[in-house]
Amino acid sequence: MKLIIKLLCGIIVGILLGMVAPDLIIRGLITAKVFISQLIKFTIPLLILFYVTSGIANLPRNSGKLLGKTVGLAYLSTLGAGLFAFTVAENLFPALLSGAGDMPEVKTVLAPFIELKIPPLMNIMTALTIAFMFGLGISSTGADQLKRMSDQGRDIIELFLNKVIIPALPFYIAGVFADMTVKGTVFATLHTFSLVLLAVIAMHWFWLAVQFITAGAVMQQSPLTLLRTMMPAYLTAIGTMSSAATIPVTLQQTKRNGVSNTIANFVVPLCANIHMSGSVISIASVAVAVIIMTGAGAVPSLIEALPFIAMLGVTMVAAPGAPGGAVMASVGLLGSMLGFTEEMIALQIVLHLAQDSFGTACNVTGDGVIALMIDKLSDKQEEEQEDLVPVEDAI
Known part of the structure; x- marks a missing residue:
């Protein structure tokens, strides 16, 4: 919540300075x-490389079918959530945000004093490919030194995010909004924020309803009872803004929904890293919304956006536990696959972080559904194995 307040202060200070400050300060x-934008772009490929490598390498090696089922179900839920959200936004937002893309004529353009270029070491797809290659290789061969290196690299990137990038975001946002104020486009952008945020939170709850109704039908239990049991995890995640920090509560409430200790202890910590339906x-x-708000051309069709959504689900694997980790991991894809400009990425970050706690809450509450489904599948498999009695035992 402190981060959200700082970002809001950044927006207000940026607008006020853009209105009254001399050009020297605004520049x-x-x-x-x-x-800061250059630092973010430089860090994203490294973030993906180390986090995804470490996340895959740390998956349990001897879990067999249980691991495959959990990862598969979590990814299907994340992918389905992304397709659902994009479809709703594609059809709802043009009418909801009507006129948002009609920006007034730019008044003034101020240039920075100096433009320092920090080229990334690699592009996003290269980082993702290397991460999968080494992550799967480390998991398969048990290469301890490489695993340790990927974990240490992840820790260094997380430290850099927490100590440099995240604290710098308010200044980044202040610069963006001061620039927009000088250009005369800021108020045409801001009036649509509340509508977008409410629509996103409504989508979270609709997706949770779909998940719990499905789980209730499979488990033959009341969906409302299952959801009510998971509400402490939802409320905790709103406060922590971190799936990892909410694991103890998620684990406790998942067990209270009747999931066995073995399944809950395996699925919940794993899904805290790989099940990101709310974030997606x-x-x-x-x-x-950002494409419409900035008038940056036509919104892609669902078919055109499918590769982006599919890659987004993969990129969310082991996204940083710090607030804002999911959107920071997605910045590279937004730029490379959807053509987002620096201003569009800034708006994406602001809008996402404003509701990040609700997205995280949707993630962890859905983890309870994944655990319920995996527990049911495991019980069914055990029953089938018990039915296959050897002939000599039957005799």
Whole structure:
């Protein structure tokens, strides 16, 4: 919540400075914005490389079918959530945000004092390919040194995010909004924020309803009872804004829904890293809103956006536990696959972080559904094995 308050302060300070401050100060803010933007773009491939490598390498090696079922079900839920959100946003937002893309004529354009270029070491797809290659290789061969290196690299990137990038975001946002104020486009953008945020939270709850109604039908239990049991995890996640930090509560409430200790202890910590349905709903729908708000061309069709949504689900694997980790991991895909500009990425970050706690809450509450489904599948498999009695035992 402190981060959200800081970002809101960044928006307010940026607008006020853009209205009354001399060009010298505004150019200083714009210079800071450009430098922080370069740092973000440089960090994203490294974030994907180390986090995805470490996340895959740390998956349990001897879990067999249980691991495959959990990962498969979590990815299907994340992918389905992304497709649902994009479809709703594609059809709802053009009418909801009617006129948002009709920006007024730009008044003034101020340049930064200096544009420092920090080229990334690799592009997003290269980082993702290397991460999968080494992650699967480490998991298969048990290469301890490489695993340790990927874990240490992940820890360093997380430290850099927590100590540099995240604290710098308010200054980045202030620079963006000061620039937009000078250009005369800021108020045409801001009035649509509340509508987008409410729509995104409504999508979270609709997706949770679909998940729990499905689980209730499979388990032959009341969906409302199952959901009510998971509500402490939902409320905790709103406060922590972190799936990892909410694991103890998620685990406790999942067991209270009747999931066995073995399944819950395996599925919940794993899904805290790989099941990101709420985050993907937020990113996919906000991306559509940003395209409309900035008048950056036509919104892609669902077929055109499918590769982006599919890759987004993969990129969410082991997204940082820090607030904002999901959107930071998605920045590279937004730029490379949807053609987002620096201003569009800034709006994406602001809109996402404003509701990040609700996206995280949707993630962890859905983890309870995944655990219920896996527990049911495991019980069914055990029953089938018991039915296959050897002939000599039957005799």
